[in-house]
Amino acid sequence: MSWSIEFLPLVSWPILGGLAAIGALLLLLLLWRSRRGALLRGTAYALLLLALANPHFKKEEREPLNDVVAVVVDDSQSQAVAGRTTRTAELQQELEKRLRELPNLDLRVIHSSSAADNPDRDGSFLFTDLAKGLADTPPERLAGVVMLTDGQVHDVPKTAAELNIDAPIHAIVPGKKNEFDRRLKLLAAPRFGLVGESQTVELQVEETGGRPAKPIALTIKRQGEDPLTETVTPGEKVSIPVMIDHAGANIVEIAAEVDPEELTGLNNRTVLTIEGVRENLRVLLVSGEPYAGERTWRNMLKSDASVDLVHFTILRPPEKQDGTPINQLSLIAFPTRELFQEKLEEFDLIIFDRYQRRGVLPLAYLDNVSRYVLRGGAVLVAAGEDYASPLSLFRTPLAYVLPAEPTGRVINEPFKPKPTDLGERHPVTRDLPGGGEKPRWGSWFRNVEATPNDAEIVMEGAEGNPLLVLAERGEGRVALLLSDQAWLWARGYEGGGPYTGLLRRLAHWLMKEPELEEEQLHASSRGQTITIERQTIKDEVEPVSLSGPTGDTRSVTLKESEPGVWRAQVNVSEQGIYQVSAGELASVVTVGNANTRELAAVTASDEALKPVLDETGGGSYWLGRKDGEADEMPRIVMLGSSKMMHGDDWLGLHRRDAYRVTGASLYPLFNGYVALALLLGLMALAWYREGR
Template identity: 50%
Template sequence: MTSSIVFDPLLPWPLLAVLAVIAALGVLLALWRGLPGWLLRALAAVVLVGALAQPSFQTEDRAPLSDIVLMLVDQSASQTLADRATDTEDAAQALAARIVARPNTELRRVDIGDGEDNTGTLAMAALNAALAEEPRARVAGIFMVSDGRVHDMLQAPDLPAPLHLLHTGRQGDWDRRLIVKSAPAFAILGEPVTLILRVEDDGAAPGDTLSEMRISIDGDTPQSFDVPIGEDIEIPVTLPHGGLNVIQFTLPEAAGELTDRNNTALVQINGVRDRLRVLLVSGEPHAGGRTWRNLLKSDSSVDLVHFTILRPPEKQDGVPVTELSLIAFPTRELFLEKIEDFDLIIFDRYKRRGILPAIYLDNVRNYVEQGGAVLIAAGPDFASADSIYRSPLSAILPAEPTARVIEEAFRPKVTDLGHRHPVTADLLGQETWGRWMRQIEVDPLEGEVVMTGVDDKPLLILDRVGEGRVAMMASDHAWLWSRGFEGGGPQLELLRRLAHWMMKEPELEEEALWAEPTGQTMRIIRRTLGDSVGQVTVTRPDGTEDQVQLEEVAPGRFEAVYEGPEIGLYRLAEGDQSAVVGLGPASPKEFEETIATGDALQPLIDSKRGGVVALQDGLPSIREVRDGRPAAGRGWLGITPRDAFETLDVTKTPLLPAWLVLLLASAMIVGAWLREGRS
């Protein structure tokens, strides 16, 4: 039970003060004039002004409330190192027993785990949530049992009570970690890219100056190097292939270090070509020639060399060569000396005219077998007696001309095999494509027919020859699509895919196995021209294997989602296809720094004069301290009693009721009038 005098003025306090000043001036005037009733006047003014202030005698019936102590228990991944998990739980239970044994004290325990998406220990977010659920006026103390590695200090709240850290580290703890300071997401094939790494020793390290580092690409046999500790290391790496390259750096576990979880770093770099060098040879000017040129020139990554034969040998008009303004076709340089510099050669309606001798064309055949690519865009010339098929190139061409040219409108169609092939799969709107007007009849010899034309005759044939690739388009009317004839069609996308398939871009391989990682989950994708695939064998970082069944999600495309149980390098295998993929962050945040310390929390702890205690030194006692006083000392930590209460009932009794004000004021005024009247 508590009592106090409270005021509930009828007028605002400033106005009430003005009235009091006016009344005081009136009393002073009466005193100055010598009026004998000045004292009664003053008392009447006091009564009236006091009545306007409405004083009351307030009595409260209060019930005391218990103090609340928050205990945050860190159960993140870094707390699993050494004996920290056991030490943490033992300390939490012992501390909880001491707190609940105190009179008028309640405990709130909050367990903190790992944040999502490699965000580390979000202790401040947990503390904010705990404070939001409790009345701040009742929070007497906050204890955190943790290694002190908190990763969201920017969200630190304004504390209502002292914060204490009981850290789980030991005096002799040390750890060696590998840091990737700089690694590009993309790199040019054939050119070295520099990665910057660093090896750091934290804590009570043994003082080594060198450490062994092992480097492997795509899970191949690792190479070992000795690298300095505490210095930036520049490592040049040349990617072996296009697409995703997984580079793994590993430090052997040293004796006595806390963990080897931060001794491995995975760097995933996409290998891309610098420039795609294309040689386009047009046998004669025609409407489709500009289409090929515009397509290749629109790609900034393509270096195009284009020659059109405008003056074949049969056009001998007697004009001296010195007077011709045309550039001579450097056939020997291109087809004998520089042919290996090109990624793709396109023969657009080319026929034999004696410009390219048989030895040059034979060199093109050899170029394909050694890994090059040739695309034949066939026109009527391919069906003639001067067809390029009647040259050494016939050994690598996938189809033979029948000498028939079909001058008939038709709409290109994708075959069942074409719906599985990455070059022609997912080309939408086939029913609305515009028609072509000419097709060269050919008999397929090798390869895969992915598109057909008139009467389902082969239109687009793809083939592999030796190490290289050959494609044949049995029509010279693809340009009609680019002109929008009858609505056009996906000419640009088709020819782009075709060119990139011939240049062996990984995303356009017919038979492929790869995975798309997201955190510790990966989507396994198998593309094939077959009707089915077997189970994918997934080899975990620890060597154990899982069998994953894929489901067909589109023609020739099979997928499955796999949840990796641990961070590291995973190997995938199905049939003759294999792949590697890294799951989890390159450097898990929980293991970037593992030595227990209170440095990150120290500013927040100092704001309320809390303390940092190592559990290795024993569990401290708990004392009560006044707010603002030091809350930590040798062997003890303090909490601040809040003396909070709950008001059950409030009673107000007016000190100047209306009848009393009227009686007193009237008496004083009448008394002053009578006395001054007698005078």
Template identity: 50%
Template sequence: MTLIFEPLLPLFLIAILAAIALTLSAFGLYRRQRGAVLRAIALLLLVGALANPVFHSEEREALSTVVAIAADRSHSQEVGPRREQTDKAIAALKDALGRYKGIETRVIDASALQTTDTPWTRIFSSLASALEDVPPSRIGAVIAVTDGQVHDVPEDGKVKGIDAPVHGLITGHEGEFDRRIQIVKAPRFGIVGRDLEMSLRVVDDGGQQAAPAEITIRINGEIVNRLDTAPGVTRTARFRLARAGSNIVEISVAEIDDEVTGINNRVVQTIDGIRENLRVLLVSGEPHAGERAWRNLLKSDASVDLVHFTILRPPEKQDGTPINELSLIAFPTRELFVEKIKDFDLIIFDRYQHRGVLPILYYDNIAQYVREGGALLLVSGPEHAGSESLAYTPLESVLPASPTGSMNEKAFFPRLSEVGAKHPVTRGLQGAQSEPPHWGRWFRSVGVRAPEGNVVMDGPDESPLLVLSHNGEGRVAMLLSDNGWLWARGFEGGGPHVDLYRRIAHWLMKEPALEEEALTARSLGREIEITRQTLGKTAEKAIVRKPDGTIAEVTLTPSEPGLFRGTLKTTANGLYEVSNDDFSTLVHVGAVDAPEFREMVSTTEKLAPVAKATKGVVKRLDDGNGGITLPQILTVRGQVRLDDPDRMVIRMTDETALKGISSLPLFSGLLGLGLLLLAIASTWWREGR
């Protein structure tokens, strides 16, 4: 109970009245007046009534002490018996704490904040989030059940929002050993075909091993290098990228006996392959309206080095002008088609015909260049239907179509064929979705016999217009019309000549995104999206090998012409291998260099500073016989001043909750009125004697 005052008048008035009453009482007592004592008592009671004293009585309920059990459910806890030890320890802790009156146990999942992009153990961040509704004074202790690999340990040992002992119960067992591979330095991108370097180190956690280590480097699933090393030594590995775009470089070290896990014996680095400037040779057989369409397109691409020749004066042309007076550059045929032909990534013949400029043997060189991996594009006009067509040279062996000798001379809309609607070179061309297509007409094309390869665009009467073909290691494309420049000039609204020409050139130079048969996979958070690009009507199920070795099948359904897609939900981080038919690809889920998988050996060292700063203890759960042992529990009240190396201290709270308040005014009601009347009556009685 507490006594408080709720004055009926302002305090300064009560103080003045009290001073007057005290003065009068003192004067009466000094003069020994009759009834002075009774008058003093009456005045005191009157001032007390004005001060209005009130007794307050509070009803309170003792609050519980909250003990938080942080359960580490991260990926490193899946190793060996750690998950089982964690479950047993939590059950035993709940049972032991339940025997104490006034203790409330809260089990907090310490992996609640873990995501694909942040796969690390954040116990203290999880505690701060889960205990927001609990005042620090009510927290009796924090008990973390973990393998000790915690990545958000406070540097100063002080846990924000928690003023109580922090204890650590460590899973795993003493003397664990693990070998892992570490990327010290790696490039983010590299030029295709050029040497790249990556610094690697094999690390032995839990003790140095004498066993040597063998490192294997794979790029997109293919082994490109092997090297032997000793643990702790940084080695430099060299390799080359074979393709542009995203490349998955997988570095692995062979597992050894008795190590904790093999999951961190493999790391992945994504390196973007960049092609060096592509060299393109463009040979125009004669000046014509469409010559600049190809030249302007190739010159506008900063990654293309263009060498362009136009045949202005063929050998049979005789006008009497001496050779030394001509201002023309001689066509360096031997240098281009013998000495440096392999330096070019693409050769384009634009309305070129055999008129003796190139010796017949050079065409055989070009055919051999294609079969060994080169790229050739023929843009044909009326000359291809004549007697001097390139089809009547040794180049015929690599051309997918031979001319009939006739020209189709009538207006037509270029249309995508059934295959062309699926082929990445022509799929989705702007204007192709309507009928007739929303682009301008062309007016002539070369007639050819049934071609090999894929006819992706049709001319008049469904005759071939654009043919794409593989030949040996190389590729050949034939555009059987020279009217593409009409689209560039905007005739009848023009057409997508830039997209079409660029895709043809990039397909010839083996751009991965334009492969007609391909398998790709990408990570979308916790899902893997698998895409099968094919000219076929159906796609078989994709087979996915997970990081733990298990297999899953994914059904691929049509999403658009030539594309089949499917998704797979994942739960584990790591490298997934996807295969379909004869194709395979790799995709990595989660952070490439995740902290959760770097160190897998259980340890008491990381939590020791926090335990020391908060008077807690760190103990291993393993009892050496396959079971667990919990430290004893010690409850104390007040500030924890000393730590106990063998027991987990819990600070019991003194906090209470107010349930209700009772008030009793002393001078209100019959009691106050009776006291005042008694005092006044006593004074009157004494004066009357």
């Protein structure tokens, strides 16, 4: 219960002020002229103004309100190192126990994470979450704020006034001063590089803790290769050349030597992906003779801006003797030595279109092509009747790499090309437009019968015979199309078919373009969701391993979403680089910021918080473990208003004495007959005084 005086003026306060000013001037004039009764007149006028102010005696019924203390728990990524998560949980439990023992105090626990509820957040935003958590708490009830944090906070206000908090802020740090840690910092990393060329990665090893810098080992590991080791000095910029061996993702892992005394080795390692791109794909197309489908290959390859095409058609084979003088021929001589010996390795793909052995290419040059495949080259043979004849390419040294042996039979009857069971999953023939169990494609009329040898049959033709056969030989690849009538699809016969898509996929598979690899692992992110995609020709796939930026690893089971493609989606809470692996396959994906501030600095510090703590009267307490023992939790003391709210072994909270009014009564003090009697009495006295 509380008593007080409250005014309920009958006129506005500005009018009362104006009347009071006029009365004061008149009273001064009367006093200056020494008029009798001037004080009595002034008193009567003051009582009149008091009556207009209408004073009341107010009685309030009050209900005391508990003070509120906020405990902000830092659940960011940097808290996950050096056992801080466990230590923070212990401190939180002890702190909550002590606060609940204090009378008239309500506890508000606020958890602040790096990015669980905000994909765009990069860092620890304790003050932002504090403001949200106290949005429904009046400032006059707040007794104080206690933060359990390593001090790596990224939204500290410049002044405490920006927080609209009139209470002490304290920090309990679950760490030790001058902690030692080593971090690998990327200064420059290319995103793309030309295949066959080297790219430079610039980085620096940083150390905290005041120790003198000593040379350490830096390990560079590329997928599928033995690791390389270099010696570097912390603090110095290091340039590392990285060779781009193949198109697509080139994954490079760089790791600095882990010191036994440092906080964590998580930030000693980085994984980056450099996309390899080919400057130009050089293709050599050799047509054995002119025919209706000759230009199909040429037009398809010329339509691809990334392909440099060299095309030769053998118009006049050596056995042709028509008596035409040599000086009257306009044909271009076939540069066999230049193409098949001197510059053979410069081509990414060689296509033999209806080519047969007719003495144009010596067998030694065809042997060069066979070795070219084994060393990583690619050959495609589009065969017609020539492949079944005695002059077939299979009767040359090229047979060593060809994937099927002709039987000598050619099937000349209409059939519709169809993917095999393997072809339904293979990236070359999977999901071709118009495909399915009953493809809506036009017919072909010729299929060379052949027996596959250690090869994959992805399309079948007449009588279920192989139509498209793929194989890997040594480090290279070879494909055999056992028909020369793909041009019928290009002409739209019986509705045509996906000739452009099929031939382009076939050429790019031969040249090892990454999107057409049979076994591929890819990961992408959107917000806090990672999508993992596995491309395979297997019937079943094993679970993949997903490693997070703080070292946690989980197993993810994929489900088949379409033939040959398995997918899964995983929700994550941390920002940074995630690595997906399945056997020898690996992929890297970034969620949020790859170089997140949470792992940029993990040593405990109170420097960022100190200005706000000092301004509010709070303090910082280092409660990390020392030699197996934990520092003692400071005492909690409730104080009135004070500029200093902390000591070496105690932290203070502001006693607010807040309340809620449950009822109020008003009693008028100066109205009615009493006020009228006083006014009339004073006026009578004034007249009497003036009349004497």
